[in-house]
Amino acid sequence: MNCRLGCGACCIAPSITTPIPGMPDGKPAGIRCIQLDDSNLCKLFGQQQRPAVCGLFAATEDACGKTNAEALWLIGSLEMATSA
Template sequence: MECRLGCGACCIAPSITSPIPGMPNGKPAGVRCIQLDDQNLCKIFGQSERPKVCDSFTAEYDICGDTRDEALQTLIQLEDITLLQ
């Protein structure tokens, strides 16, 4: 599936432990990435500074669903599951 432009769920819901420009310690789950612009697009997309975890994320229907809200809900649930382990 194609990434839903302006969604940004993958830049908000999950935690990121690697450094992000402007967020040297990464970001906790549920916190908006500083590199996400007002249109919910990544300001460092395609640049070497972008964390590898972000670069390797692929939009899949099972994760992203039909709407931004579905994507946020699924990613939050997955984040919660990983914290329990």
């Protein structure tokens, strides 16, 4: 599956525990990444400063569903199930 450009769910729903430029402590789940632009595209895509975890994320129907709203719900649910 290819990413839906402008979705941004993977940059909002999960927590990221590694530093992100502009967010040195990473980001909590449900908080929009500072590197996500107004079109929900990553400003760091393809750049060395992009966190490794972001580059490892692969869009799949199980994680991203069929809509952006479903992606936020699915990724958020995965985050909740795996944190604690």
